[in-house]
Amino acid sequence: MEIEIQLTDAPIAERISPPTQLGVQGTWLEFRGVVRGDECGQPIAALEYEAYPEMAEREIRRLLEAISVRHQCLAAKVIHRVGIVPVGEAAIYLGIAAKHRAEAIALLGEFMDRLKQDVPVWKRRAISLEVGRVTPCAPSDGGQRTARLASKSLAEAIAEISSRCQPLPAVRVLLEEAFDRVLRQQVCATEDLPSCDRSTRDGYAVLADDASENFKIVDTIHAADWKPRQLKFGEAVRVATGAALPFDGVRVVMQENVERAGDHIRITKHEAGSNLRRRGEDVKAGQPLVQSGVRLDAGKLALLATAGCIQPLVNPRLRVAHFTTGDEIISPDQAPKPGQIRDSNSILIRGLLQNFSCDLEQKHLPENFEAAWAQLDLNRIAAADLVLVSGGASVGDKDFTRPLLERLGFEIVFAQVNVRPGRPLIFGVNGSRVAFGLPGNPLSHFVCFHFAVATALARLAGGTAPVFLRGKLAAKLDDIPCPRETLWPARREFSGGEIKLQPLAWASSGDVTCFASANALIRVPAGSAPLAVGAEVDFLAAGVMLGI
């Protein structure tokens, strides 16, 4: 691919010609990113851009070359402004020559996403409409730290996470890569489905109002054929199941109901139905097929394929960095010495993330803070959308995770929830990135994942947070009244037309046996008296069916 790159402090020309040596090659796609009249909600007059020119040029070239391996284009021209760019002027220009528009559009979308992540160009400041007033353009640098934070109720914690996590910029991907991602556009039918009347039987198409007994076979239509023609009274066309019928106003006589002799048929039994799937019977052109915000499963992807939506706009794969801590934690393949326990949280987190199209990196950190810090790859962490730290079981770990997240630049939003199990849950944000410190006990992990981490993942992906559903207790839940709200592991089953919840035996947050069967978490209000069989309760679906 031919690549031309310019960083310039001059306005980008109104007209830019495609590279002439390419001649007419089908597509010349142009994109201009124009400075908007507001920044962070404030009206502005201009933006000032700064670049590291040598590296910016190399990164732009590297990105274009990497992306064009997948979306082959012929040439690209990139112009990025530096210095002051007034509102209404283009800050970036991208021209792409390609044989077909699909490659050019795909390259454009992906390149712009990557440019905003990797190319060393910065919006340095916004120049206000008020003469001389400048504001820095939201540098993402840690923010305020608060020593003491109020403990959050379950509802408050979920609401806080929902509001602090914003959907990541959407990307276009091939259908094959879209499984389990959240659709970020509404997809509508571009044509009627079926696109013409089709036969539902093997038989003979005749005019709908032709009451003849005998017909002459004038043609044959197979499933893949398209043979428009006029039929006359007394004429029939042999059709296969699924065949596109030659025109409107026909019916199909099942072959079982005729006698055939040579190229003639005689109807032996009259039918009431017409044996057709009518044009647009399933879907009318323009009708919404899949709404934005919906998780794409196999069925929805099949619908997108039918509609020709081959590169849906979806959430990017989420990059997750997960750290386990605690010197007592050993790898599952080792035999624990007294005081040691095998690490179950790594595989638990990996498994729970399966539903979220994530790229996960996991690492175990030593308990010593500075030793742990030295082992961190900060570039990698800076690139992660979500950072999870699993504390060890010891008390000292509570002191470990929060300073670690703070040094990583996260503003701690809360560091405790009034929820059992999972009280010392930490939640932090750093720009669009979020972090959780998960209490080390496996059951606390399980619970915190489902109400907190799943909420953040769903929101980052552009979906909605998991919701509480209603069900009935299949057995009494006579827990001692607890001053904290409890999420009680349970087994949910659907029987007799309702959801029944069987509370599972559970004594401490270190208990692990209930994992094997838990697929729901019952919400037991703070201070609740024992609940009787048949009591209506709220629950969160767990393990499977996370409810995005």
Place this chain on the structure above:
Amino acid sequence: MRVLFFAQLKDVTGCAATEIVSPSPLNREQLWAALLEKFPGLNMHRANVRLARNWEYAGGETQFTNGDEVALIPPVSGG
């Protein structure tokens, strides 16, 4: 080696570049230690800053040597 600062990091250090001389190659930890000694204010930005060596993002194992052009890249915001 010459170390370049961009965007808000210029405000922190008060300069666009500095010179660090080391008798032996530095790994990222050692480089950061040298930088923080000169500019302690960089510490709070450290988690968000990516390092580049000779116009390419540096990997975890990168060694920085005299003669390199090093850059501290805060989160970018082009386009």
